[in-house]
Amino acid sequence: MNPADTFRALHHDRPPGDPLVLPGPWDAVSARVFAEAGFPALSTPSAGIAASLGYADGETPAGEMFAAVARIVRAVDVPVSADLENGYGLAPRELVERLLETGAVGCNLEDSDAGVLLDPHRHADRIAAVRAAAGDRLFVNARVDTFAHGDGDPERAVERAALYVAAGADCVYPIGAPADVLPILRAQVPGPLNAFARLDGESPSPCELGALGATRVTFGPWLQRRAAAHLGELAARLGQG
Structure with a gap:
C-alpha cells in the first residue's frame, strides 16, 4: 500500500462520532x-504556514509553501x-510533481480565488487533471x-461537491458550513x-461534528493562532519577577 492509500484508508469505515482528526502543523x-x-x-493549514513565514494568508510564494511542507x-x-x-x-502536472517531491500524500484545493468563487465545471476539470497526473x-x-465566499446555499454546495467527487476528489471540504447543515451535506454528498x-x-467538538456527518475534522490556522496567543501571554509575563 502506498502512503497515499494508507492515508486514504483512514477516511473509510469510520463509525459516526469518530471522525479522523487531523491537526494542522x-x-x-x-x-x-x-x-x-x-x-x-x-494536514497543514496554508494560513498557519503563511503566518509562520511572515506572510498574510494567501500571499505565500509557491516555492516557500512547498519548502515548508517538505520540512514538516x-x-x-x-x-x-x-x-x-x-x-x-501551476499546471496540474507541475503541481502534482512538486507536491510529491515534498513527500506529502495529499492536498487541499479550493474553488475560489481572492474571495471569488470559481466556475465549478472548470474547477472540476482542474481536479480531474490533477487526478490524472x-x-x-x-x-x-x-x-x-x-459558505465562505458564496451565498451559503447548501444545494449549491452539494452541486459543487458532486462535480468534484465525479472528477476524482477523494473528499470534499465545505469550509464554514454551519453545524446544522452537515447532516444535509452528509445525506447528499458521496464519500468523505x-x-x-x-x-x-462554544463550537461543536470534533466528536460532535462526526456525529453530524463529518468524516474528518481539521482546524485551519486555529491551532497556530491559539499557540501564538498563548506565546503572547507568556511574553507579557517575562521580566515581571
Whole structure:
C-alpha cells in the first residue's frame, strides 16, 4: 500500500462520532508535537504556514509553501496532507510533481480565488487533471467555498461537491458550513466529508461534528493562532519577577 492509500484508508469505515482528526502543523516543531501525541496523520493549514513565514494568508510564494511542507513531512513519520490554496497557478502536472517531491500524500484545493468563487465545471476539470497526473499517489481534498465566499446555499454546495467527487476528489471540504447543515451535506454528498472545528468551548467538538456527518475534522490556522496567543501571554509575563 502506498502512503497515499494508507492515508486514504483512514477516511473509510469510520463509525459516526469518530471522525479522523487531523491537526494542522505550521512548522516542524508543531508537527512533532502532534505526531508524538498519537495523531495518525496531519494536514497543514496554508494560513498557519503563511503566518509562520511572515506572510498574510494567501500571499505565500509557491516555492516557500512547498519548502515548508517538505520540512514538516521530514519531521514526522505519519502521513501529511498539504493545503495548497488554489494551486498557485501551476499546471496540474507541475503541481502534482512538486507536491510529491515534498513527500506529502495529499492536498487541499479550493474553488475560489481572492474571495471569488470559481466556475465549478472548470474547477472540476482542474481536479480531474490533477487526478490524472497523480493517479493514486495523492489524496485530493476539494474545498467547497460556498459558505465562505458564496451565498451559503447548501444545494449549491452539494452541486459543487458532486462535480468534484465525479472528477476524482477523494473528499470534499465545505469550509464554514454551519453545524446544522452537515447532516444535509452528509445525506447528499458521496464519500468523505471534511468539517472545520474550533476548540473554543462554544463550537461543536470534533466528536460532535462526526456525529453530524463529518468524516474528518481539521482546524485551519486555529491551532497556530491559539499557540501564538498563548506565546503572547507568556511574553507579557517575562521580566515581571
